[in-house]
Amino acid sequence: MPERVDEALELASSSRGRVNSMPSQPSSTMNKLCRQVSIESPGPLLKDCVFSFDVPVPDVPVTGARIRVECAGACYRLRRTPSQSSISSVSSLTSMPSLTSLSGDVSTICIGAPSASAPSHPNQTPAHYGVRDAALFPGYEVAGIVEAIGEEITNPGIGVGDKVVVYPYEGVPHGYAEYMTVPDLQYLVKVPDLMPLSVAAMLPTGALWAMNTIQVAKEHIIKILHDKGDSGKVKVLVVGTGGLALWALRLAQHYLKDVGDKVLLAVACLRDEGILLAKEAANVSVVQWNEDCYERTLIERTKDSLDGEVDIVIDFGTTSRSLHRSLQCLSKGGIALISSEVAERLLPKFSRRAEERQQSIKSVEVGSLDQLRELVELVASGQLEPPPHTVFPADQAKEVIRKLCNSEIQGRAILRFHSID
């Protein structure tokens, strides 16, 4: 501890010294710039959504830390302001932050006919395969090594050189740079030595989002089972076999163990390669949602594979089309869980239809900081096995995003920012 204090003081002193003597020491050894990769929501032309810059190395916040980024999950940044999530109040495991119910939003939505020449909204959901498959999704996933700690921190608990994963707090940087900072140490979760940083990088959005969704689903499953009585079964459909969906399947295996014999789980595969991935999980039915099939054929096929209508649909990459399809597979009183990213736009469109059949469409946010801590423990202890992933150099981000948009990468794609330790 005293050594760390000394080190911090030394850094501060050194910094001051450099500033003071700048005119007389032009050959400074301080690295001023670093590379940043920004991934925007994929639009009409894929080559337009990945950018690379040189940006200044950020200063160390006095109450936070600077992280040397080693691995980052390939996610895109939402163009609009992220919805308010309460980070200040730490959530318990059983609380569900930021659930959006239908009734509150509908009355304020104006559904007018578009004018003749109006361009469509720039934040439309891209219908790329990989997005619908939940292979590519919005988020911020960084795992790295603590490089410096703020000078006002007296009792860190985390030290320079520690491996950490960063919780995606409000105000995370726009894009992945070789260095990033957090304003508060609470946003850092230590990664055990045996866990590769590429695995850790999958956790802060993909796994966390899937975890929160499965926990929400479990609450509904328990309620449905209670209503159905002893012989009842709950039918759950997960759409897609991209990284998010694969996490959901694994988390379902873990969190639904105690009700496992009463839950029928099916996966809607958008790509043939997904069938093998889905079948890794035991006792999972697979239904092919080939996009070239007519909607009624797919709905019939889905009901056939689960012997009837579905009680819960989990669709991270939902579009108007797949949500409409999901609702037609859902039973009366059924629940569709969709990502908060698209809920804002789709709820007005579908709420009346859902109400007619007493169906609910609920949006699910990325999970809480405590949930992230739990995730790290589950993976570290081997209770939760990560989906397959591939590591790519960060300078190949453009190609990686193109492949993800076409669901050509099985599991997750991780960008590596420094040479392998």
Added chain:
Amino acid sequence: MLGISDKVLEVCSELILSEKHLNEVMERLRKEIVKGLSKETNETATVKCFPTYVRNLPNGKERGKFLALDLGGTNFRVLLIELGGDNREPTKFKMQSKIYAIPQNIMLGPGEALFDHIADCLATFIIENSMKREVLPLGFTFSFPLRQEGLTKARLVTWTKGFKCAGVENEDVVRLLKEAICRRGGAEIDIMAILNDTTGTLMSSAYRNHNCKIGLILALWLSMIIIQDVEIDVCAVLNDTTGTLMSCAWLNPNCRVGLIVGTGTNACYVEKLENVGLWDSDYNEPAKVIINTEWGAFGDNGVLDFILTDYDRDVDEQSINRGKQLYEKMISGMYMGEIARLILERLTKDGHLFNGQGSDNLYKRGNFFTKYISEIESDKPGEYQNCRQVLEELCLNYITDQDCKDVRYVCEVVSKRAAQMAAAGVACLLNKMGEKSVVVAVDGSVYRFHPHFHNLMTETINRLADPGIKFDLMLSEDGSGRGAALVAAVACHNRTGPGNHRR
């Protein structure tokens, strides 16, 4: 009221077929059918007109329990069908079925793996339905061009609809199926009724020694295969068009034509035996047989070149079966969306749609699905809700109402041409049969789901068919499943010979 853009009208004009075009198509198809039926010219004919060996149509009194397998364009299904209620409701039936996925690697891999997959699905179905010890006739619907050599023997002529399994073309698909079921292992040779001492000795040896090779030979020889104590009697292999006709004929005695317009297209009809040059069996009553035309290959010899567009040639060149199934590629759902996409791509790149700004999704081959055409044409006139949703899915910005109107027009031109071409084929068959009143059984996703296809076909056939011929296009329910059961039922009813005797 917005009109269609001039440039869009101009680009689409080459897809519009005149009455003269359609009459020429009819005449050329008639000639190809005659060539296909004739023994001397069948070898070189493009429309092969295979006899199906199905001679009897159902009469509504068929009874019994049947298994059916359905390998087609989009699904693989196993069905258990029980035909016949009581005397008051003779056409009542019960059905259990299960849909199984066929991954791309199986569609394109070795044929043995495909048939193993089918056998696995069948076994899974039998286990899941806790089927008890019994003998079940099985009808196998194989929706690809087949050259039948008997009711239970048929060779695959060529793969279509995206399949390309090695080692299946020109092979007997019934034999491949039986071998796959035997390969599953665990198939127990039950002691059968003894036909003669030799058989009994051989059976006894096989049972005692668990000699797989002998068991295989016996199973093949006796045409008996067993899964979980259920004895499977493959008594028919058929094409989905035959099943469609049979399923409709069960309810409509005037049904004589079966038509599929779905992932692919094909037709069958009832022909007099005297016209079937390839016929190699008896001429007892009824002196007729269902002919599987395999008309998708019409045009493979160039007789349709006079109406092919560059879009059609592009679709053909990029397909897995280049130079084949030309008529099918102008009509069926597997290709219709791509034709529309190619037109939209050209119009966009030339600056006539979406302000000249396309998207990777629009420019990607295969990304404009045929169902988009049906959805866009389901919008009410002047409304563009479905159209806008489709275009948004293609990541297009700057969509105007004029764009939507033009896109809809492109879809209408493509689908109307398909309907007219299919109608020309049906009219050709009606004229050839010369019967006064005919029901045409139709199935397939394009016919089922496109909002205007039925009417477009009806009005075109009305113009092209000979005066005095009355016809109805009727949607046929589950030709691949129930039709297969009916073929099996009729086949069992008419079967004679030692194979009929069971324990």
